[in-house]
Amino acid sequence: MFALVDGNNFYASCERVFQPALRHRPVVVLSNNDGCCIARSNEAKALGVRMAQPIHEVPPNIRKQLMVRSANFTLYGDMSARVVAILRDAAPRVEVYSVDESFLDLTGVRHREAFAHELRERVHRWTGIPNCIGIGPSKTLAKLANKLAKRGAGVLDVSDADVRAKALADFPVADLWGVGPRYAARLTERGISTAAQLRDASFDDILAGFGVTLARTVRELQGQSCIALQEVEPDRQQIMVSRSFGQRVEDHTSIAQALATFATRAAEKMRGRGLVAAAMGVFASTDTFRPELRQHHPHKMVNLLRPTSDTRLLLTTLREVLDRRFLRDGCGYKKAGIWLTDLARPHDLQGDLFAPATVGNDKLMATVDAINRRYGRGVAGFGASGWRKTPEWGMRQQSLSPRFTTCVAELPRAVC
Amino acid sequence: MSPQPAYLHATRAVPLGAPRIDPPRRRLPVSGIRARLGFVSPAEDFQDDTCDLNELLIRNQPATFLYRAEGHSMVLAGICDGDILIVDRSVTPQDGDIVLAFYDGNEPTCKVLKICADHIELHCRNPHFPNIVLPPETEVELFAVTGVARQMRREHGRVDKRL
Numbered sequence: 001m002f003a004l005v006d007g008n009n010f011y012a013s014c015e016r017v018f019q020p021a022l023r024h025r026p027v028v029v030l031s032n033n034d035g036c037c038i039a040r041s042n043e044a045k046a047l048g049v050r051m052a053q054p055i056h057e058v059p060p061n062i063r064k065q066l067m068v069r070s071a072n073f074t075l076y077g078d079m080s081a082r083v084v085a086i087l088r089d090a091a092p093r094v095e096v097y098s099v100d101e102s103f104l105d106l107t108g109v110r111h112r113e114a115f116a117h118e119l120r121e122r123v124h125r126w127t128g129i130p131n132c133i134g135i136g137p138s139k140t141l142a143k144l145a146n147k148l149a150k151r152g153a154g155v156l157d158v159s160d161a162d163v164r165a166k167a168l169a170d171f172p173v174a175d176l177w178g179v180g181p182r183y184a185a186r187l188t189e190r191g192i193s194t195a196a197q198l199r200d201a202s203f204d205d206i207l208a209g210f211g212v213t214l215a216r217t218v219r220e221l222q223g224q225s226c227i228a229l230q231e232v233e234p235d236r237q238q239i240m241v242s243r244s245f246g247q248r249v250e251d252h253t254s255i256a257q258a259l260a261t262f263a264t265r266a267a268e269k270m271r272g273r274g275l276v277a278a279a280m281g282v283f284a285s286t287d288t289f290r291p292e293l294r295q296h297h298p299h300k301m302v303n304l305l306r307p308t309s310d311t312r313l314l315l316t317t318l319r320e321v322l323d324r325r326f327l328r329d330g331c332g333y334k335k336a337g338i339w340l341t342d343l344a345r346p347h348d349l350q351g352d353l354f355a356p357a358t359v360g361n362d363k364l365m366a367t368v369d370a371i372n373r374r375y376g377r378g379v380a381g382f383g384a385s386g387w388r389k390t391p392e393w394g395m396r397q398q399s400l401s402p403r404f405t406t407c408v409a410e411l412p413r414a415v416c
Numbered sequence: 417m418s419p420q421p422a423y424l425h426a427t428r429a430v431p432l433g434a435p436r437i438d439p440p441r442r443r444l445p446v447s448g449i450r451a452r453l454g455f456v457s458p459a460e461d462f463q464d465d466t467c468d469l470n471e472l473l474i475r476n477q478p479a480t481f482l483y484r485a486e487g488h489s490m491v492l493a494g495i496c497d498g499d500i501l502i503v504d505r506s507v508t509p510q511d512g513d514i515v516l517a518f519y520d521g522n523e524p525t526c527k528v529l530k531i532c533a534d535h536i537e538l539h540c541r542n543p544h545f546p547n548i549v550l551p552p553e554t555e556v557e558l559f560a561v562t563g564v565a566r567q568m569r570r571e572h573g574r575v576d577k578r579l
Contacts, residue, residue: 020524021521081478125506127478411484413484414485415486
């Protein structure tokens with residue numbers, strides 16, 4: 001038996017915990033560079049603000065009423081970790097599915113609904129994040145129950161056959177977990193538009209027409225669990241760090257510094273997972289929303305001589321890529337990024353007669369990481385990243401809230 | 417671990433709260449002498465663990481938030497301007513507790529909770545400040561302040577300004 005715990009309008013709720021003035025007001029959180037709405041409070045939804053809607057497309061009379069915040073992922077990450085810690089306390093097996101969603105294994109829990117109500121209340125009380133819990137015999141059903149719980153009492157258990165039948169009867173197939181808009185359109189053509197119809201569809205027909213993933217969804221809707229709880233995230237195949245710039249950047253040095261910063265960050269992430277990379281990709285892109293400007297979208301994939309997690313070797317490789325006229329003069333670049341692929345754990349690799357399996361100074365990197373963990377990200381770094389506080393390529397974050405929970409200098413105020 | 421005195425075995429462990437995940441540790445060594453030459457330090461056998469301020473001040477890490485106190489209305493309760501308040505949202509505040517109160521969309525305020533028959537009052541601990549009387553039916557959220565942290569600052573301090 002599974003439960004899905006999902007924070008309501010998670011990013012907007014995080015902002016509200018520390019800013020009482022935002023309560024009962026329409027709150028919108030914008031993506032990096034203050035582009036699109038990525039979270040909306042219920043009040044903002046009621047005003048008609050759509051998910052992923054660019055903020056400049058929101059009519060001015062509505063925009064005036066909105067309380068807008070730039071994405072503060074430091075804050076959201078910390079709040080998410082708190083919620084997960086509470087869930088891990090309550091249930092023995094937890095899968096962190098996304099920043100605001102976790103699956104729980106409820107095997108052995110006797111009074112599931114009472115348990116869920118108590119847990120929901122506890123998460124809300126302890127962290128200030130309102131949430132909903134859906135319960136079902138498969139992950140797909142738990143997810144569906146969660147969606148319905150949002151509109152109802154906050155907790156819904158569809159393990160009972162009658163409750164389940166009612167829940168599936170008019171649940172649109174497009175809203176199901178694992179059904180994208182394209183599948184939904186094709187299913188509707190075949191006369192399958194509700195979850196109940198998909199549950200009753202012929203397994204073989206779905207398998208033949210849509211493949212094993214959707215066939216599994218059919219089984220899951222029938223109450224048979226096919227997708228197991230994934231407690232440990234499988235090793236990544238690829239690590240990507242990319243950003244849109246706050247403005248178009250022509251200066252090659254600035255872009256090189258941006259790329260070096262991303263490479264440094266990607267290497268940190270990779271070391272955090274205990275991996276090494278055998279290949280690195282570099283890309284940059286001009287403003288595709290302004291086709292009248294000169295366009296250039298260079299990308300380059302380089303094999304590293306030996307797998308490594310050493311930032312210095314990655315920066316040297318990056319330097320070589322940039323030296324070979326990677327960027328063009330007179331182009332305003334809007335986005336750039338680094339990706340590391342062909343990732344492996346060092347002990348899975350084999351050296352040969354002439355060289356060890358991996359290269360790089362692991363001790364030095366471990367020291368740099370330890371310094372940054374202790375004194376804050378970016379305290380120890382590499383000259384190639386540039387050291388400007390507000391680099392030309394920096395993100396636009398005009399309404400960024402403080403890091404209330406992770407920075408002593410930015411703690412919320414309490415009036416005495 | 418050194419052997420514990422007999423009377424400690426007799427005491428019962430009383431759980432202080434829900435089991436939880438340990439917070440990241442800040443360890444401060446309290447004892448321990450390393451002898452380079454000569455006799456082995458006689459203190460070595462008595463070496464204790466380290467003091468962990470998080471363990472002392474934070475009982476339930478995921479529910480604990482820090483706030484910066486601003487103002488002087490609570491000085492007689494030992495809360496000064498600039499102190500860090502430790503707020504444990506999992507503790508239910510009772511009459512007489514120091515609380516953080518959220519009401520009317522104001523910034524949260526730190527006061528002493530006074531529960532009356534039909535309303536709630538927020539009392540100051542400084543005679544120069546008036547108490548706050550919340551009319552009945554006011555929507556108010558209350559959280560217990562379970563600790564205060566303060567770093568002493570020198571007049572021309574070299575102490576890190578951030579704290």
